Amino acid sequence: MDKVILKASKICKSYKNGDKNLSVLKDFSLEIMQNEIITITGQSGSGKSTALNILGTLDLPDSGLLEICGKEIKDLKENELSELRNANIGFVFQFHHLLSEFTAIENVLIPTWIKGIINKKNDAIQLFEKLNLASKINYFPNQLSGGERSRVALIRAIINKPDILFADEPTGNLDIKNAIVLIDLLKQINKDFNQSIILTTHNPDVALIGHRRFHLENGILHEQK
Numbered sequence: 001m002d003k004v005i006l007k008a009s010k011i012c013k014s015y016k017n018g019d020k021n022l023s024v025l026k027d028f029s030l031e032i033m034q035n036e037i038i039t040i041t042g043q044s045g046s047g048k049s050t051a052l053n054i055l056g057t058l059d060l061p062d063s064g065l066l067e068i069c070g071k072e073i074k075d076l077k078e079n080e081l082s083e084l085r086n087a088n089i090g091f092v093f094q095f096h097h098l099l100s101e102f103t104a105i106e107n108v109l110i111p112t113w114i115k116g117i118i119n120k121k122n123d124a125i126q127l128f129e130k131l132n133l134a135s136k137i138n139y140f141p142n143q144l145s146g147g148e149r150s151r152v153a154l155i156r157a158i159i160n161k162p163d164i165l166f167a168d169e170p171t172g173n174l175d176i177k178n179a180i181v182l183i184d185l186l187k188q189i190n191k192d193f194n195q196s197i198i199l200t201t202h203n204p205d206v207a208l209i210g211h212r213r214f215h216l217e218n219g220i221l222h223e224q225k
C-alpha cells in the first residue's frame with residue numbers, strides 16, 4: 001500500500017523587512033508518498049527554497065502542520081528532530097555547504113560517522129565514480145568547481161539512504177552532460193531504495209523527472225497536468 005512519507009498542511013510563511021511584510025507561502029499543502037518524485041518549478045523569488053527548507057525541517061513555518069515519517073514536527077524535542085534529520089532526511093542545498101577543512105570524501109562520510117556506521121567508504125567511492133568525480137576524492141572544496149561541489153553535496157545527502165531527499169536546484173551549476181548523469185542517479189536511487197525525492201528546478205526538462213510536477217506562483221502551489 002502507498003505510504004505517505006511527508007504531509008504538509010496549510011503552511012504559511014512570510015518575511016518581515018522593516019515595516020513591510022512579504023508573504024512567501026500561502027496555505028502551502030502537499031503530500032508526498034514513499035517512492036515518489038515531486039518537482040517544483042517557479043520563478044526566482046517565488047519561494048521554492050523557502051518551501052524546501054520548511055519541508056526539510058531546517059526552517060519553521062509561521063503556521064501550518066508538517067508530518068514526516070508519521071511524526072508531527074512541532075511535537076518533537078530538539079534531539080528527536082536531530083535524530084529524524086540524520087536518519088530520514090537528506091538535503092542538497094542550492095548553495096552547497098561543504099566543510100572547507102575536510103576533503104570531498106570526508107565531507108561525504110561525515111553523516112555516516114554521525115550515524116555510527118564505519119564501512120561506507122566503498123559505497124562513497126562508487127558514487128564518486130558514477131558522478132565522474134573519481135579523480136577528485138581527496139580534493140578540498142575550494143579545489144573543486146561549483147558543479148563538482150554540488151555533485152559531492154548530492155553524494156553526501158544520499159550516503160545514508162534517507163527516506164526523503166530534498167534537492168534545491170541540484171542541476172543549477174551543471175552542464176547538460178553532468179545534469180543528465182545526476183538526474184539518472186536520482187531516478188536510480190528512487191527506484192533502488194524506494195526513496196522519495198522532492199526537487200526544485202528552473203529547468204522544465206529537469207522537472208520532467210517528477211511523477212507529479214508542481215509550479216509555485218504567488219505563494220500557491222499548482223499541480224501541473
Ligand SMILES: Nc1ncnc2c1ncn2[C@@H]1O[C@H](COP(=O)(O)OP(=O)(O)OP(=O)(O)O)[C@@H](O)[C@H]1O
Nearest residue numbers: 015016024042043044045046047048049050051094
Ligand atoms: N531570510 C529572509 N529574509 C527576508 N526575505 C527573505 C528571506 N529569505 C528569502 N526571502 C525572500 O523570500 C522570497 C522567496 O525566496 P526563495 O529563496 O524561497 O526563492 P526561490 O524561489 O528559491 O528563488 P531562486 O529560484 O532564485 O532560488 C524572495 O523574495 C526573498 O527575497
Ligand SMILES: [Mg+2]
Nearest residue numbers: 048049094168
Ligand atoms: Mg532558491
